[in-house]
Amino acid sequence: MPGWSGWWEPSAGSGHDVREGPLLNLRQASSRPFNGNLGEAARGYIPVKVAHLWPGIRLPCEFHLPILVKGEAVPKFVKVFDRGQFYSEQWWETLRVRQVTVLYVEEADYHELTAYMEEFVENRLDSSEMSGEEKSGMLYGQAELLVSRIFSQPHDLETLQDVSRWTEQAARHLQRDSVTARMLYAVFSKDYQTYTHSVQVCLLGMAFAAYLGWDETETAELGKGGLLHDIGKIWIDDRILLKPASLTAQEFEKIKEHPKLGHDQLQGLAEVTESVLEIVLRHHESMDGNGYPEGLSGESIHPYARVAHIVDCFDALTTRRPYKSAISPFKALKLMQDQMMASFDAKFLYKFVQFLGS
Numbered sequence: 001m002p003g004w005s006g007w008w009e010p011s012a013g014s015g016h017d018v019r020e021g022p023l024l025n026l027r028q029a030s031s032r033p034f035n036g037n038l039g040e041a042a043r044g045y046i047p048v049k050v051a052h053l054w055p056g057i058r059l060p061c062e063f064h065l066p067i068l069v070k071g072e073a074v075p076k077f078v079k080v081f082d083r084g085q086f087y088s089e090q091w092w093e094t095l096r097v098r099q100v101t102v103l104y105v106e107e108a109d110y111h112e113l114t115a116y117m118e119e120f121v122e123n124r125l126d127s128s129e130m131s132g133e134e135k136s137g138m139l140y141g142q143a144e145l146l147v148s149r150i151f152s153q154p155h156d157l158e159t160l161q162d163v164s165r166w167t168e169q170a171a172r173h174l175q176r177d178s179v180t181a182r183m184l185y186a187v188f189s190k191d192y193q194t195y196t197h198s199v200q201v202c203l204l205g206m207a208f209a210a211y212l213g214w215d216e217t218e219t220a221e222l223g224k225g226g227l228l229h230d231i232g233k234i235w236i237d238d239r240i241l242l243k244p245a246s247l248t249a250q251e252f253e254k255i256k257e258h259p260k261l262g263h264d265q266l267q268g269l270a271e272v273t274e275s276v277l278e279i280v281l282r283h284h285e286s287m288d289g290n291g292y293p294e295g296l297s298g299e300s301i302h303p304y305a306r307v308a309h310i311v312d313c314f315d316a317l318t319t320r321r322p323y324k325s326a327i328s329p330f331k332a333l334k335l336m337q338d339q340m341m342a343s344f345d346a347k348f349l350y351k352f353v354q355f356l357g358s
Contacts, residue, residue, distance in 0.1 A: 044106060044107050045064065045077060045104040045105065045106060045107065046104060046105050046106075046107055046110055046113075046145075046148070046149065047102045047103075047104055047148065048063070048102065048103050048104065048105055048113070048145060049101060049102055049141065049144070050092075050095050050096070050100060050101050050102065050103060051101070051141065052138075052140075052141025052142075052144065052145070053087060053092070053103070054087075054120070054124075054138070055087055055088055055089045055091070055092040056087070056088070056089070057086075057087055057120060058084050058085065058086050058087070059081050059082075059083065059084065059085050059086075059087050060083065060109075060112050060113055060115075060116035061083050061105050061106070061109035061112050061113055061116075062079050062081065062082060062083050062105065062106065062109065063079070063080055063081040063103040063104065063105055064077040064078060064079050064080060064103065064104045064105070064106075065077070065078055065080045065100065065103055065104070066078075066104065077104060080103065081103070110149060111158055111159075111162070113145075114142075114145065114146065114149075114162050117141075117142055117145070118142070118162075118165060118166065118169070121138045121139065121142055121169070122169060124138055125138070125139075125169070125172075125173050131183075132177050132178075132179050132180070132183045133183045133186050133187065135173060135177065135179075136173075136179055136183050136184055136186075136187050136203065137186075137187040139166075139169075139170050139173065139203065140187050140188075140199060140203065142166055143166060143170070143199040143202060143203070143227065144195055144196065144199050146159065146162055146163055146166055146227070147195045147198050147199055147227055148195050149162075150163060150227070150228070150231065151194070151195065151231065151234055154231055154234060154265055154266070155265070155269065157269070157270065157271065160269060160271035160272065161271055163224060163227060163228075163271070164220075164224065164271055167202075167206075167220040167221075167223040167224045167227070168216070168220045170202075170203070170206060170220070170223055171206060171210075171216045171217075171219040171220040171223060172216060174203075174206050174207050174209075174210045174219065175210050175216055175219060178210070179207050179210070180207070180358055181204065181207060181208075181355060181356045181358070184200075184203055184204055184207060185329075188200050188204075189319065190318075190319055190320060190326060191319060191320045192316065192319040192320060192321045194230055194233055194241070196319075197230065197315055197316065197319065198226065198227050198228070198229065198230055199227065200315045200319075201226040201227075201229060201308065201311050201312050201315050202223045202224075202226030202227045203223070203226075204226075204311050204314075204315065205222050205223060205225075205226045205307060205308060205311040206219050206220075206222060206223040206226070207355075208307065208311065208351075208352060208355050209222045209223075209307070211351070211354075211355045211358065212351060212355075221273065221275045221276060221304065222279070222304050222307060222308070224272075224273075224276050225275070225276045225278070225279025225280060225283075225304055225305075225308060226279070226308060226311070228262065228266065228272070228276060228279075228280055229259075229262070229279055229280055229283045229308060229312065230258060230262070231262040231265070231266065231280065232257070232258030232259055232260065232261035232262025232263070232265070232280070233255075233258045233262075234261075234262075234265075235257075235258070235261045235265075236254060236255060236257065236258055236261075237254070240254055240255060241255075242322070243322075243323070244322035244323055245322075245323045246323055256284070256292045256293060257293070259280060259281050259282065259283065259284055259292070259293050260281065260293045262280045262281070263277055263280045263281035266280060275302065275304055278302035278304055278305050279302070279304050279305050279308045281293070281294075281305075282294070282296065282301055282302060282305035282309075283305050283308040283309050283312050284309065284312075285297075285301045285305060285309065286309070286342070286343040286344075287301070287306070287342065287343060287344060287345055287346075288342040288343060290342075290343070291309075291343065301345075303345075303348075306344070306345040306348055307345075307348055309343070309344065309345075310336075310344050310345070310348055310349055310352050311352075313336060313340070313343075313344075314329075314332055314333070314336065314352070317331075317332035317335065317336075318332050329356060333353055333356065336349065337349070337353075
């Protein structure tokens, strides 16, 4: 990491006038950005990855950075960008060079931020100058913000409405632009986290649905179920979810409660349809009846849940966890076909293999 006494300066040769820049607020040689666990200090703030802030826009709200002042134990949030501030390529490069990866917005500004991002991304999705990979990256950034919010406030109707609009937007893009698994893999995280896993199951599932010829409504429903499929883990102890080793039998029984927990919490909410609830409740059901929570089998499992089961398993196998390494897509498919075949709908799995190779 560069020396902190001058970390706020734009990149050399950028041509950016530092006097116009918002980072002047951080001109303290005795302070530095805080990269540790914020804990209670982050209450009231929402993290936004710098990678998902696109240069060339005026920012819709204030952005903050946690700063640790020398001699103090608790970081404080300092405003680094004003509402309406032009976020230039130079400032994007400055943050990248200085390894600032996350900024924060106040919770009160969340819906303003998502509305702005929704409009910005919609305009870019219509651009013929952007690649499918770039468009997918924008959708990924939006979805990650939505999932982090919904996992902290699962009953917030306005956020669920944001999720509905986003999945409809994403479905249009995936249907129109013929997004491939290869394009998505270029923007996917290789480390397993509940948030990123939910986004990846959602996007990969929707792209697969488009490949299968499902219409936009069906594709969007599968996507919403993908985003919400693990929401029941909110009510599972973090000591189990984040355990850096294999789970005990007792701990795994607790994990197996998450589909029912998620279903029961979402049931009755206006923005959550029955087909989405089917995915949340039954994405761990197996064709051979050995799944959970109800031990359903065959055609009694909703087709959306059968597809979600395949995509969920595939993404889990191909991302790193604290207690296991990721395996390649090829090895994951081979494992699913050779050792887990009875768990999956054979027709959908065969099509999924074709989709990944397309």
